[in-house]
Amino acid sequence: MKKGQIVEGNVYRVDFPNKGRVWIEDDGDVIVKNVLPGQRVSVRVKKKRKGKAEGELLSVLRPAENQLTKPKCPHFEVCGGCTYQHISYEDQLSLKEEQVKALLTDVIKAEQHCEGASSCGVSPCPMKKNALEEVWNPIVPSPLDEEYRNKMEFSFGDAYKDGPLALGMHKRGSFYDIVSVEDCRIVDSDFRMILLATQDFFRECDATFFHKIRHEGYLRHLLVRKAKRTEEILIDLVTTTQVDATVAQKYGSEEAMLKAYVACLESLVSDGKLVGKMTGILHTKNDSVADTITDEGTDVLYGQDYFYEELLGLKFKISPFSFFQTNSLGAEKLYETARGFIGELGNDAVVYDLYSGTGTIAQMLSPAAKKVIGVEIVEEAVLAAKENANLNGLTNCEFIAGDVLKVLDDVTEKPDFIVLDPPRDGIHPKALEKIIAYGVDKMVYISCKPTSLARDLEVLQAHGYEVKKIQCVDMFPSTMHVETVALLVRESDQDDEVVSIKVDLDGIELDQGRYVPPEKPTYKDIKQWILDKYGFKVSTLYIAQIKDKVGLEKRKNYNPGSGEGKVPICPPEKEEAIMDAFRHYHLM
Structure with a gap:
């Protein structure tokens, strides 16, 4: 395939967000937006680099089996607002659910879900073929699939x-x-x-x-x-x-x-x-x-x-630019789902609602807690949250304006439970470190972008948290967007029940009980994994520096020099990505 070439192929999958994979015979995949699984399409190749191609949809040569003869909206395919007006709502839900599952299947740690034990010591766990299925709950549909926006x-x-x-x-x-x-x-x-x-x-x-x-x-x-x-x-x-x-x-x-x-x-x-x-x-x-x-x-x-x-029985005053969920009835389903995951808090519980917006979740939880502290960077939203708490007669809600990364250092009351509802890009790595350091037994993470959720879940699991429940809530019918709610529980050695289990280890390579990947990843493998997940490149030098930092062996000296020139230092965000890759490949 060359840039500008027109090719034909079959759509075999659509990944989040709206990334269709079109198989071109003898040439491989092309990533194309606004397609459906099962369609045969004509595509113009717009970009090809390092074996990866992106294309522009020219026409649908053969519709998908589940494609509607006539889209529900007359503006569909011309208007840029909606993505899935040409399939039924049931099929939209199935597609969104499968997209999120595809992102999280390799993220949810299998060894955490052996029945009767926190871990069998083998990764991947031979007793559970799909750990995600053990914690997955069916997607919650929007009460309205049309005329839902406020x-x-x-x-x-x-x-x-x-x-x-x-x-x-x-x-x-x-x-x-x-x-x-x-x-x-x-x-x-x-x-x-x-x-x-x-x-x-x-x-x-x-x-x-x-x-x-x-x-x-x-x-x-x-x-x-x-x-x-x-x-x-x-x-x-x-x-x-x-x-x-x-x-x-x-x-x-x-x-x-x-x-x-x-x-x-x-x-x-x-x-x-x-x-x-x-x-x-x-x-x-x-x-x-x-x-x-x-x-x-x-x-x-x-x-x-x-x-x-x-x-949910609460009243909210909304100004023209206040943040408020755009699907009111769907928001009730979202918060009911989160409340169900949270369970009983206890009258003495202090709850952190981080990235609290106008305080909807905080006010929902306030009757069940001693105090709820909300932190939100948008000052207007904080003012609205305070006003709404007064409007609803809630006296145990405190709202603080500021960046979560900075504000947490100044809050003296420590949390018993944390609710996370970050913006689309997820949680800043350093803020996540501070959140983990509180060591609360449970957290609920509400995500509006599953790729960000997948990244943050890997970090949380690496620090001892298990995903116990996860569920999608569709707040945006006919679009590619979906909310996801996850319950995380901290591992506790005192609470673990020790049992004997029999495991068939045939075909599993072991090194003193620790899983060993068949081959160590190359620098090229690590670079490609980071580019695919984070969207930016890292140099061999940076990888070598982080290997030195954590004590991993290098095959050759990737940091040569006479000492006369300055050697670039790996930036923090790239260091975190490299560490993430090391964990992914079981190097640490």
Whole structure:
């Protein structure tokens, strides 16, 4: 295969996140996005390096057996929002579950799950063919597989160059083009009505949108939030301060134009076109060049700048930019799953809720604990957490603003239980070291990115924690994303029951009871493993330095020199990756 070549092949697997593996006869694998297992596809090779190829999907030559004749959403394959609108929800759940299992099968330590003993002393354990199956619980579906989202950030733009104003989602594979998604299936009818009314209003105004290259224009985003339980709606129009001359000419001023926009939205209520209750309409100014919503000043045009949502009997005040799970009913399932894993805490228990967001988990656990301490780096989220705890009459919740890595040094009360709910990239290695050092008997890890979970679980297990339960919760139907909850229990020699077991050791190489891999990994093996898992390269010199550090033998001197020049020192993040590889290959 060469770059630019068009090839045909069969999709035999799709890995997380949305990485289809297409087998090309006589040439091997090509990684392609937006495909399904069982499809035969035409692909253009975009990149080939060191035997690995990536391609762009050109067409589906033969559909998968489980592929729907007609996708549920008319915008699918054009809009970049959803990945799996063309298979049933049951098949989506199966696919997500298999993707997470594939990531964790080699991570969950087999010897930890021999019945009657903490370890049989042999790795891999001959008594348990698949340790993951012993701790796996079936995936929890979202209560709604359509119209489940409580928040959308729509973008202004055009569907094609110099085309009419569009309001919606980014076109699949495009940074600039916008698809108007008036029939979007993951939000309810109120979102769709507000989107259409806003798009029509500003088309009539002949208002411009913010061009990402020229950094000119007025309209940027429309943020819509709606509570599932209370049905309260909050709308935020995000613009630059560059008021269009045509707008000023038609309305006289930006203020007059915004009043007309509010009247347009109010007419949706008076005409009975909205199911929910509109509690606030806001205007946020944002002149930054980044394609994200940055609050550089927000005015209330109508009502108030917050709304309320209810989860598991608790009430939450939500502002336009507060973090809150985007699937309210799914969040209840997620937190119920986590609560079930946690079990009884005890009235004297101190719980850490690390990466606590707006404090939802902390408040859920507070009635069962002496105290819950939440740590969150986003200060606005901490303020919201404190306000919500007061709103719910909870006096034993403390929320601290700051980085977990730094804040833990200043917290004097030690935890009896820890809940981890980190951002997508997982837990910083040094923060994880501090968390492990507390030595709590149990932790629950809630992950929104299974690749990060797999990395962190390896570290936790290497420090004496066993995975006792693990379960996926689908919070994002029709997309590639999935949440995973894991219960970790610290090994305790005092609690272990010592039993005699008979193990057939035929075919297993032993060295004083310790498993020996058939061959030691080469430097090339270690480099490739790190590149595959972490996405960055390490040098032979760095590997040799870490071998020296931990006392592993080297075959030759990879750190030569006269002493006159400076030798580069392995950075901490690469050292952690190399150590991880050593553990993977049973070198330490």
